Amino acid sequence: MKIDRIEVLVTDLTGRIQRLGSSGPYDTGARGSLLGKPILVRIYADGVVGNGQIRPIAPSHFLPDTGASMLAAIRDIYAPRLIGKSIFDTSAISAMLANSLPGNVQATAAIDHALHDAMGKALGQPVYNLLGGRCYDRIPLEWSVSLGLTPDDMVAECRRAVEEFGVTTLCLKAGHPGGWKYDVANFKAVRKAFGEDVTIGIDPNTGWTVSTSLRVINALRDDRLDYLEQPVAKGDHKGLARIRDAAGGVPIMADESLMTLDDAISLSDKVDVFCIKLYKVGGMHKARQIAAIAEAAHVLVNVGGLAAFSQLEAAAGIHFHTSLHPKKVMPAGEFLFGLGVVGPDPLVPEPTYAIEDGHVRPSSLPGLGVNLDEKAIAYLTLVREVITA
C-alpha cells in the first residue's frame, strides 16, 4: 500500500475558542483567519484515504507550531518524503520524520493519525486493534475547567460538566492573576458544591513555583486534592520531584514537561502520572512508546487533549486510550470534552463520538471511525496543498 498522494488543508472553524490560561489568553480567532485553524492531512494509498487532523494551539501555549508552520513542514519536508512509502512502515516513517525535520510534533501527529486511519481502513479494523486491542466498552471522561476569575465562574462551568454531561472528573485550571489564594478559593468552592463523589484535580499549566505548589497542597489538606498537574515550569523536572516528595500522597502529573522519550525517562522517578497528548508527542506511534516507559516505571498514564471541534482529533485519543489497560491509566480521559464545551465538528455532521453520561464509546468502524463530509470540506477549506510524486 504505497502512498501516492497527500493533501494538506487548513479548514475554517464555524465557532471560536477563547480561554484564559496562566500563560495568557487563548483564542482561535475570527472565521477566515489562518491562526488557530485545524490542519487536515489526507493520505492516499492504493484507493484508501486516511485522515488526520490537528489544531495548532500557539500562541499562548507551550508548543511552537502554528497553522503556517505545520502546513509548510508537511508540504515542503514531510509529504515529499512520504510519497512511495508503505502506510504500514510506521517505524521507518517515524524515524524519517524526526531526521528530516525534528520537533514539529503537531505536523507529525497529523501525519501519524492519517497513517493509522489508512492502515485501519486497508485492513478493515478499528485503529485500537493496531495498538493493543480493546480494553474498554466505554471510557470515563474528564472535563478541563477554564480558569475563572471568581469561584462562581468555575462552579458554573463545573455544574455544566457534571449536570449536563454527566462528567465526574474535573480538572480546574489555575494560575489566577491575583495569586495562589484565589486558586485555593476556586478549588474549595468547587469541592463544596460537588462533594466527595467528584474527582477534582488542579492544573496551573506551569503557572506556579515549587513553594507556591506546596502552599496550595497544604492549604487543601482537608479538601482532598485528587491530583496536581504540571504546577511548575516545563524544564523543572527536579521541581516536580521536590513537590512530589512533599505532597503527602497527592499524585503529581507531568504534562508540559513530557514531550519526548528522553523526557519520559527523566521524569519516570519524579512524578506519578504522565499526561500524554497525541499532538505534543507526535501521534500514536510515539505515544505507545511513552506508555511503555510509564508502565516500566509504574507511572500511570492520563490521555489528554482538547479536541475542540474535531472528531478526528478526539478519535485518535479514544483509540489510543481504548488500547491501554485500565490499571495503567488514570480513571478518566480528557480528549473529548472540547466537543462538549465549544461545539460540534463542522466537517462531521453525523458524529461518531459524543459524550454520553460522562463517557464515550470506542467505535469498531475501520480506521478512526470518522466520516468526513466532502461538501463541508470543500466549503470550509481556506488553503489546500496537494503533493504527488
Ligand SMILES: [Mg+2]
Ligand atoms: Mg495540562
